[in-house]
Amino acid sequence: MENTFLEKTFKLKENNTSVTTEILAGITTFMTMSYILAVNPLILGDAGMDMGGVFTATALASVIAILLMAFGANYPFALSAGMGLNAFFAYSVVLGGGHTWQFALTAVFLEGLIFLVMSLFKIREAIFNAIPMTLKKAVSVGIGLFIALIGFSNSKLIVAGEGTIVTLGNLKSPEVMVTLFGIVITGILLAMKFRGAILAGILGSTVLAIILGVTKLPTSIVSLPPSIAPVAMKLEFTNIFTFEMLVVVFTFLFVDIFDTIGTLIGVATKADMLDESGKLPRVGRALFADAVGTTVGALLGTSTVTTYVESASGVADGGRTGLTALSTGFFFFLSLFFFPIFAIVPASATAPALIIVGLFMMxxxxxxxxxxxxxxxxxxxxxxxxPFAYSIAEGIVFGMVSYVLLKVLTGKAKDVSILMYILAVIFILKSILT
Structure with missing residues (x-):
């Protein structure tokens, strides 16, 4: 039926796809990224946030951003709270920086507002082009190691040492056994190209955790979504004009810009969506969806929302339009009513996901x-x-400042953009004045 709502909205025939293909592709995408509903509450919970509230906020923010992507940009890209960005939120800003989680949420909200302005004036690409490709690649790798370290720590596979900074944990402990089991299972499924390998690894690890007494069976399976009242609208504006807020907001911006644009380019290339000049049509609308998701997500009570590279799994299954994203969003909405299942997942069962995601980012x-x-x-x-300074922000600062200094002192000053000079001066002044 050529004139159906779905055909008119998503231009299915023009994109050589069908309703069935798009829906199945959306299910695949959801399966590969739904681990975030178990992992994000645990990570932000370490920062002192209510896990139930974070679960609901994460699912709602995902749905809102995905709807904008589906109907606004008509792309098969799904969005949710970004891995790496949530780790920076909890472990660098809150636990490492000594700030409140309300301070961190405010930084995410400000980042979202800045992204909205940047999307309107199309300057995200300009910033992207100003940073050298070497540092773009290095940031991804560094965050991968940082996330993996968090996974090893959460599982107690790596613990604080007496004569050393860290040492190997007790391999006979139930938590470590659960994590090692999860890594092996996830690795096998990935090698077999199984869709949803990370989620399956979490589920398998959770079953073992129940058997070993690390966690307990839920008292129910279905329930109303947990209240977002403990985390929603908890912004803290008293410190928005401080240098600390500037650095935190910039880091969120920096990581999210490269993460989102890199993901869009990578997935769009796989789906053959780039035009002759290598540009992605309607990219502004796609970036707008992520900016709104981040802004609304901060108000709801979750960390930065970004486009997921796992969208590539749905594209590989034939997804080509926003109907794939819409299908993914529908399942995020359904998940709101299954919090009891997600709540029993222990940190040792999500640790394999963190470690494997760290691998992906290498x-x-x-x-x-x-x-x-x-x-x-x-x-x-x-x-x-x-990982060594336990701070994503410090890694970026050391990388940027050393890049500028080495280029200038070796006669390669022309390789450095104006923006890089400005940022290096700001970071040096911060180190001197604080």
Missing amino acids: EPIKDIDFKDFTEAIPAFLTITMM
Whole structure:
């Protein structure tokens, strides 16, 4: 039926797809990224936030952003609270920086507002182009190591040592056994190209956790969504004009810009959606969906919302339009009523997901030129300082400042953009004045 609502809205024939293909692709995308509904409450819970409220806020923010992507941009891209960004929120800003989670939520809200302005004036791409590709790649790798470290720590596979900074945990402990089991199961399923391998790994680990007494069976399966009252509208505006807020907001901006644009380019390339000049039509609408998702998500009570690279799984299954995204959003909505199941998942069962996602983020390291030391040293500092200093922000600062200094002092000043000079000066002044 050519004139159906779905055909008119999503232009299915024009994109050589069908309703059935799009819906199945959306289910695949949901399966590969739904682990965030178990992982995000645990990570933000470490920052002191109510886990039930974060669960509901994450699902609602995902639905809102996905609806904008589906109907506004007509792309098969799904969005939710970003991995890496949630870790920065909890472990760098709150636990590492000594700020409240309300402070961090405010930074996310401000980031969202800035993104909205940037989307309207089309300047996100300009910022993207100003940062050297080496540092873009290094940030992804560094965050991958940072996330993996959190996973190892949550599982007690790595613990604080007496004579060393960290050491191997007790391999016989139930928590460690659950995590190791999850890594093996997830790895096998990934090798078999099983859709939803990460989610299946979490579920399998949770079953073992129940058997070993790490967690308990839920008293119910279906329930009304947990209230978002403990986390919604909890912004803290008393410190918005401080240097600390500036650095935190910039880091959220920096990571999210590269994460989102990189994901859009990667998934769009896989789906053959780029035009002859390598640009993505309607990219502004896609970026707008992520900006609104972040802004609304902060008000609801969750960390930065971003486009998920797992969208590539739905694209690989034939998804080509916003109907794929709409299908994914429908299942995020359904998940709101299954919190009792997500609530029993222990940290040791989500740790394998963090470790595997860390692995996924390592891929760009192969594109870094390690023969040019003015590129290699800043990249190395960016990558290593994130886990070693336990701060994504510090990794970015060390990488940017060292990049500018090495380029200038070796006669390659022309390789540095004006924005990079400005940022390096700001970071140096911060170190001197604080």
